[in-house]
Each structure stands twice: as C-alpha cells, then as structure tokens.
Amino acid sequence: MGLYGIIIKEFKHIIRDYRTLLILFILPMLMMVLFGYAMTLEIPDIRISVDDHDNSPASRHLISGFQGSNFFTVRPARGLSGRELFQRREAHALLTIPADFTATGTVDLQIDASDSSRALIIRQYIGAVVSRSGGNTGVPAPVTAVPAFLYNRELESAFFFVPGLTALIIIMVTALLTSLTITREKEQGTFDLIKLSPVHAYEVIIGKVVPYLILSFLIGILVILFGVLLFGVPIRGSISALLLYLILYCLTGLSFGILISTVATSQQTAMLISLIATLLPTLFLSGFIFQIEAMPALLRAASAIMPAKYFLIIIRGLMLKGNTQGEILFPILMLVGFSTLFLLIAIRRFKHYLDH
Amino acid sequence: MISVQGLSRRFGTFTAVDNISFDVAAGEVFGFLGANGAGKTTAIRMMCGLLSPSDGDVLIDGISVSAKPEEVKRRIGYMSQKFSLYGDLTPEQNIEFFGAVYSVPLKRIKAEKRRVRTELGDEASTAAAERLPLGFKQRLGLTCALLHQPPIVFLDEPTSGVDPLGRREFWEDIYDLSSAGGTVLVTTHFMDEAEYCHRIAIMSQGRLIDLDTPEAIKTKYDSDTLNNAFIQAVVRDRAPEAEGV
Amino acid sequence: MRTLIAMIKKEVLQLKADKFYLRFLLIAPFLQLIVLGFSLTTETTNVPTLICDLDKSAVSREFVRSVGTNERFDIVGTVESYTALDEGIQRWQASVGVYIPPGFSKRLSRDAAAEIQVLLDAVDGNKALTAFGYLQQIAAREGIRLIDLTLQPNGGGTRMIYHYLFNPELKNAAFMVPGIVVTIITIITLLVGAMSLVREKETGTLEQLMVTPINRGQIILGKMIPFLVYSFIEVAIILKVAQWIFHLELAGSLATLYLGILLYLFSTLGLGLLISSVAGTQQQALFLAWFFMVFMILLSGFFIPIENMPLWLQKITLLNPLRFMMTVVREIYLKATPIWLLTDQLLPLGALGFAIFGTAVATFRKKSG
Numbered sequence: 001m002g003l004y005g006i007i008i009k010e011f012k013h014i015i016r017d018y019r020t021l022l023i024l025f026i027l028p029m030l031m032m033v034l035f036g037y038a039m040t041l042e043i044p045d046i047r048i049s050v051d052d053h054d055n056s057p058a059s060r061h062l063i064s065g066f067q068g069s070n071f072f073t074v075r076p077a078r079g080l081s082g083r084e085l086f087q088r089r090e091a092h093a094l095l096t097i098p099a100d101f102t103a104t105g106t107v108d109l110q111i112d113a114s115d116s117s118r119a120l121i122i123r124q125y126i127g128a129v130v131s132r133s134g135g136n137t138g139v140p141a142p143v144t145a146v147p148a149f150l151y152n153r154e155l156e157s158a159f160f161f162v163p164g165l166t167a168l169i170i171i172m173v174t175a176l177l178t179s180l181t182i183t184r185e186k187e188q189g190t191f192d193l194i195k196l197s198p199v200h201a202y203e204v205i206i207g208k209v210v211p212y213l214i215l216s217f218l219i220g221i222l223v224i225l226f227g228v229l230l231f232g233v234p235i236r237g238s239i240s241a242l243l244l245y246l247i248l249y250c251l252t253g254l255s256f257g258i259l260i261s262t263v264a265t266s267q268q269t270a271m272l273i274s275l276i277a278t279l280l281p282t283l284f285l286s287g288f289i290f291q292i293e294a295m296p297a298l299l300r301a302a303s304a305i306m307p308a309k310y311f312l313i314i315i316r317g318l319m320l321k322g323n324t325q326g327e328i329l330f331p332i333l334m335l336v337g338f339s340t341l342f343l344l345i346a347i348r349r350f351k352h353y354l355d356h
Numbered sequence: 357m358i359s360v361q362g363l364s365r366r367f368g369t370f371t372a373v374d375n376i377s378f379d380v381a382a383g384e385v386f387g388f389l390g391a392n393g394a395g396k397t398t399a400i401r402m403m404c405g406l407l408s409p410s411d412g413d414v415l416i417d418g419i420s421v422s423a424k425p426e427e428v429k430r431r432i433g434y435m436s437q438k439f440s441l442y443g444d445l446t447p448e449q450n451i452e453f454f455g456a457v458y459s460v461p462l463k464r465i466k467a468e469k470r471r472v473r474t475e476l477g478d479e480a481s482t483a484a485a486e487r488l489p490l491g492f493k494q495r496l497g498l499t500c501a502l503l504h505q506p507p508i509v510f511l512d513e514p515t516s517g518v519d520p521l522g523r524r525e526f527w528e529d530i531y532d533l534s535s536a537g538g539t540v541l542v543t544t545h546f547m548d549e550a551e552y553c554h555r556i557a558i559m560s561q562g563r564l565i566d567l568d569t570p571e572a573i574k575t576k577y578d579s580d581t582l583n584n585a586f587i588q589a590v591v592r593d594r595a596p597e598a599e600g601v
Numbered sequence: 602m603r604t605l606i607a608m609i610k611k612e613v614l615q616l617k618a619d620k621f622y623l624r625f626l627l628i629a630p631f632l633q634l635i636v637l638g639f640s641l642t643t644e645t646t647n648v649p650t651l652i653c654d655l656d657k658s659a660v661s662r663e664f665v666r667s668v669g670t671n672e673r674f675d676i677v678g679t680v681e682s683y684t685a686l687d688e689g690i691q692r693w694q695a696s697v698g699v700y701i702p703p704g705f706s707k708r709l710s711r712d713a714a715a716e717i718q719v720l721l722d723a724v725d726g727n728k729a730l731t732a733f734g735y736l737q738q739i740a741a742r743e744g745i746r747l748i749d750l751t752l753q754p755n756g757g758g759t760r761m762i763y764h765y766l767f768n769p770e771l772k773n774a775a776f777m778v779p780g781i782v783v784t785i786i787t788i789i790t791l792l793v794g795a796m797s798l799v800r801e802k803e804t805g806t807l808e809q810l811m812v813t814p815i816n817r818g819q820i821i822l823g824k825m826i827p828f829l830v831y832s833f834i835e836v837a838i839i840l841k842v843a844q845w846i847f848h849l850e851l852a853g854s855l856a857t858l859y860l861g862i863l864l865y866l867f868s869t870l871g872l873g874l875l876i877s878s879v880a881g882t883q884q885q886a887l888f889l890a891w892f893f894m895v896f897m898i899l900l901s902g903f904f905i906p907i908e909n910m911p912l913w914l915q916k917i918t919l920l921n922p923l924r925f926m927m928t929v930v931r932e933i934y935l936k937a938t939p940i941w942l943l944t945d946q947l948l949p950l951g952a953l954g955f956a957i958f959g960t961a962v963a964t965f966r967k968k969s970g
Contacts, residue, residue, distance in 0.1 A: 017882075017884070017885070019880075019881075019885050019888075019889075020884060020885055020888050023888045023889065023891075023892050024888070026892075027891075027892050027895065030896070031895065031899070034896070034899055034900070034914075035899075037910075037911055037914060045908055082764075082766055083766060083936075086766060086767070086936060087932065087936050087937075087938040087939070087942050088942055089928075089932075104760075105760055106760045106761075106762060107760070107761050107762070108761075108762050108763075108764075109761055109762065109763040109764070110763075110764050110766050111763060111764070111765050111766065112766055112767065112936075113765035113766055113767055113768035113769065113771055114767050114768055114775065114776065114931055114932075114935040114936055115776050115906070116768055116771040116772060116773050116775060116776050118906070119765055119768070119771060120771065121734075123763055124734065124738075126761075127761055127763075130761050131761075143664070143709070143714075143715055143716075143717065143740040143741065143743060144714070144715075144716050144717075144737075144740060145716075145717055145718075145719050145733070145736050145737050145740045146716050146717070146718050146719065147719050147721055147733050148718065148719065148720050148721065149721050149723035149726070149729055150687075150690060150720055150721060150722055150723055151722065151723055151724055152723035152724060152726055152729075153723070155723055155726040155729070155730065156726065157726060159723070159724065159726065160724070160725055160726050160727065176887075176888075176891075180884050180887070184883075184884065264621075265619075265621065266619070267796075267883045267884065267887075268619075268622065268793075268796050268800070268883065269619070269621050269622060269625075271792070271796070271883075271887050272622070272625055272629075272792070275788075275792070275891075276625075276629060276632075280633065280636070280637075281636075284636065284637060285636070289904065291646070291647075291648075291728060293646065293647035293648060293649065293675065294646040294647060295639060296639050298639075299636065299639055302636075313693060316724045317693065320724050321691055321724065323691065323692075323693075327691065327692050327693070328693065404812050405811075405812070406808060406811055406812060426814050426816065429812060429813060429814040430814045432812070434809070434812040436805065436808060436809065438805055439805070440804070440805035440806055440808055440809040441806065441809060442611065442615065442806055443804065444615055444618040444619065445611070445614055445615060445618060449611075449614055452607070452610075453607050453610070453611045454813065456603050456604060456606070456607030457604050457607055457608075457813045457814065457815050458813060458814065459603065459604075459814075484618065
C-alpha cells in the first residue's frame with residue numbers, strides 16, 4: 001500500500017465521519033465563546049442582609065455605604081438567623097449592628113463560607129466598606145502598594161484562557177483521536193491485513209499520525225485565531241516559533257494516543273484511558289486554572305511530567321510575554337523530550353504488536 | 357404457519373421489497389434464495405418484527421406481526437448470519453440469558469448448558485464466546501435460537517463459513533426440527549443445501565420470481581443443478597423484457 | 602420480571618468480563634477525589650516573588666521579612682534594579698516583583714505615607730489580582746505596625762467581628778468535594794451510558810435482542826439499574842473517603858442527597874440513551890457525550906460561579922441539570938439545608954430528568970423500527 005496510500009486512506013476515513021469532524025471543530029469554538037463571555041474576574045454582586053438594632057445616624061451611614069456600592073445588594077434580614085438566610089440562599093452575608101453600636105463601634109458579620117474562596121473576598125469587600133465608613137479620620141493606609149499588571153494591563157480574561165484552552169483542547173483531541181482509530185481497527189480486525197503486508201510498523205504509525213497531525217494543527221490554529229480576532233489576544237513573540245511548538249505539542253498528544261492504543265483492548269477502554277490521562281490532569285495540574293505552587297508536593301511532582309504544563313508556558317510566553325526562545329528554553333526542551341519519548345515508545349510497542 | 361401478504365418495504369425512493377406474497381406450511385423446510393441485495397434480508401427482518409413494512413403484513417401462526425409483534429416473537433427463533441450473541445460472555449452465560457428472556461423452564465436451560473458443555477469441552481464453554489471457532493459459534497447461535505422450542509425458526513445463512521461436515525450436521529438438525537413439526541425458513545447461498553428444502557422461493561430485485569419445489573425449478577430452467585437454475589432465473593429477471601420465458 | 606433480572610445480570614457480567622473497565626470504574630473516582638481535592642485550590646500560596654529593596658533600611662527590611670514569612674509568598678531571590686525585576690518576571694523566574702524605592706523609610710516617618718511598587722505577571726489575571734490583594738493587606742498591616750499608630754476604640758475605625766458559617770476553617774476542599782462527587786457521577790454515567798447501547802448496535806447483539814420478546818422498557822431499565830446502584834454506592838464511598846482525607850462530614854440528610862441524585866441520574870442516563878440511539882458508531886457516541894459533558898460541567902457553577910456569568914448565559918444554565926444538582930449537593934453537604942428549602946432546585950431537576958428521559962425513550966422507540 002505504501003506510506004502515501006495509508007495517509008490518503010486515513011484522510012478519507014476522517015472526512016467521511018463528518019459528525020465527529022463537526023464536533024471537533026464546534027466544541028472548541030463553543031468553549032471559547034463560553035469562557036470568553038462567562039468568565040469574569042470580579043465579584044459582581046454580594047447579597048448582604050443587614051440587621052440594624054441601633055438605628056442611629058452612624059448605623060445608617062454604615063448601611064448607606066453598602067447601598068451606594070455596585071458590588072452589593074442589600075436585602076432585608078426578615079428576622080432570620082444567618083444560618084436560615086444562607087440555607088435559603090437569600091444572602092451571602094449577614095451584618096448585625098448591635099444596639100450599642102454608637103458606643104462600642106463593633107459590628108458582627110456572618111459569612112456563608114460554603115464557598116471558601118468567595119468567603120474570603122466577601123469579607124475583604126465588606127471590611128473595606130466598614131472601615132471606610134466608620135470613623136471620620138479616614139486614615140489612609142500608611143503603606144500603599146501600587147500595582148503594575150504586566151503583559152495584561154486590563155486583566156482581560158481572554159489572555160488567560162485562550163492559551164490555556166488551546167493546550168487543553170489539543171491534547172484531549174489528539175490523544176482521543178489516535179487511540180480510537182487504532183483500537184477500532186484492532187476491534188474490526190483490519191490490522192490482520194496490514195500485518196500480512198510488507199508495510200513497516202513505522203509506516204503505519206506515520207500514516208496514522210500525519211492526517212491527524214494536520215487535523216489537530218488546524219484546530220489549534222483555529223482556536224488561537226479565534227482568540228486573536230475575537231478577543232484581541234496578542235501574539236507578541238515569534239509566530240513561526242508558536243506554530244512550530246504547536247506542531248510539536250500536537251505530535252506529543254498523538255504519540256500519547258498511540259501509546260494508549262497499544263494497551264487498550266476496546267474502543268471504550270481507549271476512550272476512558274485517554275480521558276483520564278489527558279482532560280482531567282491537564283485541567284487541574286498544568287497550571288491552567290489552579291496554581292501549581294499551592295499544591296502538595298506529590299501533585300507538584302505529577303505536574304512536572306505533564307507536557308501541557310510546558311506547552312502552557314511556551315504559548316503564554318510567546319503570545320503574551322513576547323519571550324524569545326532562549327528565555328523559555330527549559331520548557332521547550334522538556335516538550336521536545338516528551339515528544340520524542342512518547343513517539344519512540346509508541347513506535348516500539350506498536351512494532352511489537354504488529355510483529356506477533 | 358407463515359403467511360406473507362403483499363409485503364413491501366421502501367427506503368426513500370428505493371424499493372427493497374416489492375409486494376411479495378407466499379405461504380409456508382407447518383413442518384416445511386422453506387428455502388429463501390436470492391442474489392445479494394435482492395431483498396431477502398429485508399424481507400426476513402420484516403417477518404421477524406425487526407422492521408415495519410411499508411405495505412402488507414405477515415401472519416405468524418395466524419398472528420399479525422404488525423399488530424402483535426411481542427406475541428409473534430415468542431413463537432419464533434432467529435439466527436443471524438453474523439454471530440450476534442454476546443461475545444464477551446461465555447456460551448453458558450448466553451444460554452442463561454436468552455433462556456430467561458424466553459421464559460424457558462430452568463430444567464431445559466440446565467439440560468442445554470450440559471449439552472453444550474459436553475460438546476465444547478469444559479475449557480471452551482467457560483471462555484468468552486468470541487473465541488470459539490466459527491462452527492461452534494454457529495451451533496451456539498442455533499442453540500440459543502431454539503431454546504424456547506419455537507414452532508418457527510428463521511435462519512439467515514446459518515452455514516456460511518462452516519466446513520462440509522459441520523454443514524451436514526446442521527442440516528440434520530434442521531430435518532429433525534421439521535419432522536417434529538417445526539417450520540424452518542432458511543436462506544443460503546449453497547445451492548446443494550437448497551436441494552434439501554421442501555420448497556424454495558427465489559427473490560430478485562425485491563420481487564418473488566419463482567416459488568416451487570427444487571425439482572420443479574430445475575425443470576423450469578432446464579438445468580440439472582439448482583445452481584444453474586438459480587443463475588438462469590436471476591439473469592433472466594435482470595435482462596430486458598425481450599427475453600421472455 | 603425474570604427478563605429484567607436477566608438483563609441486569611447480563612450487563613453486570615459484561616462489565617466483569619472487561620477487567621480493565623471494572624478496575625477503572627472502581628478506582629477512578631478515588632484517584633480523582635484525591636487529586637482534585639488537593640489540587641483544586643483557588644487559593645494563591647507560595648507565589649514566587651523577587652525583591653528589589655533599594656532603601657535597605659531597618660524598616661524596609663522588616664517589611665520584606667513580613668512578606669517572606671507569609672505563606673502566600675515564596676521569595677526566590679533579590680535583585681538590585683527595577684529592570685532586573687521586570688526581566689525576572691519575563692524569564693518566568695517569578696510571578697511577583699516587589700520594588701521598595703530608595704527613601705522609603707524617610708518618607709514613611711516624615712509623611713506617614715509611602716509607596717511600594719508591585720510588578721505582577723498578569724498572564725493569569727486571577728492569580729495576579731489575588732496576589733496583589735494579599736500584598737495590599739500586608740502593606741496596610743505592616744504599615745500601621747511600622748509607624749506605630751494606635752487605633753482609637755471608635756474614632757479610628759470600626760471593629761468588625763466576623764464568623765465563617767458552615768466552614769470555619771475555610772477549607773477549600775469543602776467547596777470542591779461535593780462538586781467532585783457529582784462530576785464523577787456525571788462523567789461515568791454519561792460516557793459509559795452513551796457507549797452501552799451503541800456497542801450493542803455495532804456488534805449486532807441489539808438485533809438479536811430485539812427479536813426476542815423483551816420489550817424496550819426492560820432493555821432500558823436493565824441498562825440503567827446497574828448504573829443507579831453503582832452511583833449510589835460510589836457516592837457513599839466517596840463521602841466516607843472525603844471524611845478520612847479532608848476531615849469533612851456530610852452535614853445534612855443523606856436521604857435527600859440520594860433523592861437528588863436519583864432525579865439527576867434520569868437526566869444523565871436519559872441523555873446517554875438519547876446519544877446512544879442517534880449515534881452510528883461508538884466513536885460518534887463518545888464525542889457527542891464528551892461534548893455534552895464538557896458543557897454541563899462548565900455551566901454548572903463548579904469552576905465559575907453562575908452569578909458571575911452574563912444574564913443570558915445564566916438563563917441557559919437553567920437547562921443544565923448539573924447546575925441544580927451542584928447546588929443541591931453543596932447545600933446538603935455543607936449547610937445541612939433541609940429538603941423543603943431545596944424544592945426550587947429539586948423540582949427543576951425532576952422536570953428536566955422527566956423531559957430528557959422521555960425524549961430518550963421516544964427516540965429509542967422510533968429508531969428501533
């Protein structure tokens with residue numbers, strides 16, 4: 001059949017299955033739109049109930065601080081306890097102003113801490129309003145920190161998720177595709193034909209990899225393009241370098257998929273392994289959403305062997321920081337290393353499978 | 357036993373089965389022949405209640421398949437051409453499953469399991485059915501189709517891929533069924549097997565073009581083998597009207 | 602009845618026959634729980650930080666020390682210029698750079714006010730903002746300490762005593778574990794459920810099944826019941842494991858939780874059945890299921906609070922059964938919210954389950970001749 005023939009055949013298979021193709025292109029688009037419009041970084045609306053037992057000008061002044069702010073919606077307490085309010089999801093926080101507020105200057109705040117990260121932020125926001133309105137000295141904090149947000153001055157969330165989504169989608173799609181295509185042939189028995197023909201193991205692998213490489217590369221470019229055109233994410237570094245490492249990353253994912261296919265016996269198994277090994281770890285351990293530095297040592301070690309982690313640095317570096325390749329040499333080397341490793345192991349195992 | 361009445365099935369503009377009608381008597385071994393794509397499988401699927409007809413109906417033991425498919429299914433056994441039992445389960449587990457689904461008495465299920473175990477040997481009967489050699493797979497298929505001792509059995513190319521010895525054994529089983537009063541409708545591409553049938557029907561391009569005993573058909577097409585007769589029948593049907601009989 | 606039992610038995614036997622699958626179904630939830638429970642921290646700690654202290658006074662050194670000892674920041678080095686700070690961030694050596702200008706301490710004692718500059722790698726805007734928030738806090742606190750102001754009881758500021766309800770230690774896992782429980786169930790029932798029927802279609806066993814007197818209801822139930830049982834057992838086990846590892850307990854009623862899960866499973870299993878009926882191959886079923894799964898999870902409030910989304914998107918989430926399930930599980934797990942306060946979640950959950958499952962059954966009926 002020859003290498004060329006295998007590649008063409010694989011292409012035809014892909015194009016014929018237009019439903020899968022559709023999903024492969026639409027899914028990333030929709031995810032982009034979703035993340036783009038759904039993810040916001042500020043807390044828009046804190047529902048705070050106030051129970052004012054003092055009813056003095058001072059307490060009313062305090063309450064007006066919340067009423068006037070865009071961040072808060074003041075709800076009546078209706079005589080319910082904090083626990084009851086929170087169970088009804090009517091408020092996030094209950095501020096109780098005691099009858100002797102004017103004298104003691106102390107208020108009591110209960111916060112629904114079921115969402116712990118939010119709880120912290122809610123406390124900070126409320127605390128800010130309380131300290132701002134309380135007292136007439138209005139002492140400014142003696143030491144103020146002036147921030148400079150580098151590379152993303154407007155704190156655009158798109159800058160954050162476009163590179164991350166690219167990393168996530170590519171590795172998911174590539175591993176799934178190659179692992180499925182090979183196990184399907186295994187299940188249907190069409191490999192027996194190939195085993196008999198004078199085709200080399202590496203020809204079979206390259207034959208499968210090339211069409212999917214082109215496919216996943218296109219998807220990657222589409223995602224990045226979407227981000228650039230729709231959300232204005234810049235590419236401050238070298239575009240050709242970006243494309244090169246995108247190809248390399250696709251290759252890593254594809255090799256990984258082939259590796260999976262050598263151990264999976266059925267398509268179902270291949271699917272499950274691909275998912276466990278790509279989607280979830282990449283989402284959680286690559287540094288995309290959750291900070292690696294905040295994780296326990298074991299997880300940090302696991303993170304060190306994720307190709308996605310290194311690709312994320314590369315793509316963020318090339319797009320947002322305008323890094324030169326020298327500045328991100330370490331992640332580049334790691335990505336090259338993983339790619340080669342997976343490809344070699346995959347070829348070797350596959351050859352073993354074909355030869356017996 | 358089986359009464360096919362004006363059965364038709366269309367898929368869009370394509371007519372797969374075109375107004376066929378015939379009857380099969382109880383105890384008959386009825387051969388259903390046709391070239392690939394003639395509409396045999398579609399017709400059989402309608403007779404089994406797997407597909408609903410565009411026109412017409414099939415009566416199985418007097419019961420309409422369109423009106424009461426569940427009742428009909430209790431009375432028929434079906435064996436498809438490709439192995440369609442649960443390959444990841446053992447032969448015994450397959451027997452247990454289909455036995456339960458057909459409400460077969462436990463005693464019979466046990467007996468059948470024992471029979472299969474003796475035939476296949478302990479190792480094979482406790483391994484995944486997928487791994488059985490083809491001939492055994494077919495026999496397992498037949499066993500499961502006959503578990504509930506149905507009065508009618510549909511066999512779709514039951515012996516394809518089986519060696520001549522296996523085929524002969526298979527047909528002995530079919531004759532046993534028939535002498536016990538069972539009705540068998542079988543499709544096959546092996547013309548020597550078709551000779552064993554009481555009567556055969558030939559389908560071509562969705563229509564029924566012949567229905568008679570094997571002898572009568574051979575005479576009609578002036579051939580000494582059913583193989584030639586069949587080929588002639590189909591060729592003639594496909595040729596333009598000029599070539600009348 | 603005998604048929605139904607036979608069907609369930611067959612499904613279980615098939616599961617047992619596939620050794621890998623079996624191991625996966627048993628182990629995966631725990632792996633996920635552990636990994637996710639520990640990794641899902643939206644907190645920011647150990648942020649690599651570079652310091653550039655050009656003041657080099659006792660005061661500035663004291664400030665640097667307070668940043669360094671704070672667990673949120675991990676000082677990875679000191680540099681001697683602003684540009685060096687910038688470069689350090691550029692080269693991915695640190696995410697935060699603290700710049701104390703020369704004359705900082707003098708200005709502080711003279712004007713009772715001084716500024717420090719903070720460079721933040723905003724490639725991850727969230728992380729940058731949070732890190733900055735903490736630095737601000739430290740700056741404010743330390744600033745007050747450094748110039749030794751005393752707060753007057755009522756003039757200088759209002760004291761706020763705060764209590765964190767339901768989760769006093771602000772354990773992140775408390776928020777994540779319930780979400781993980783439901784997500785795991787979703788993934789398994791949806792993905793595996795979607796493949797189940799297609800597999801029978803592809804191997805031809807569905808046809809053999811349809812020729813028997815079995816009715817579609819028995820087929821569907823036979824496939825669903827093992828998953829129902831599995832999900833219930835999984836939930837119980839995960840809750841126990843979460844108790845050991847994270848010391849978190851289910852605060853509310855297990856019965857209500859199970860009710861919610863039951864209603865929810867009608868949606869996921871129904872969706873799986875629907876996908877199975879329309880897909881031609883296992884691969885298509887997989888991709889379709891994956892598609893739905895990703896969106897269900899993204900729009901459930903697990904990662905991004907629904908309140909943070911634009912209004913039109915929030916309306917769309919009303920079609921997502923996982924959104925309601927997520928609320929139910931969190932409320933019960935942490936706040937012991939009783940069932941009568943959860944009707945606004947359980948009713949939509951039930952309605953969606955009914956609608957999806959009904960559609961699935963109707964489609965299956967139609968597609969199987």
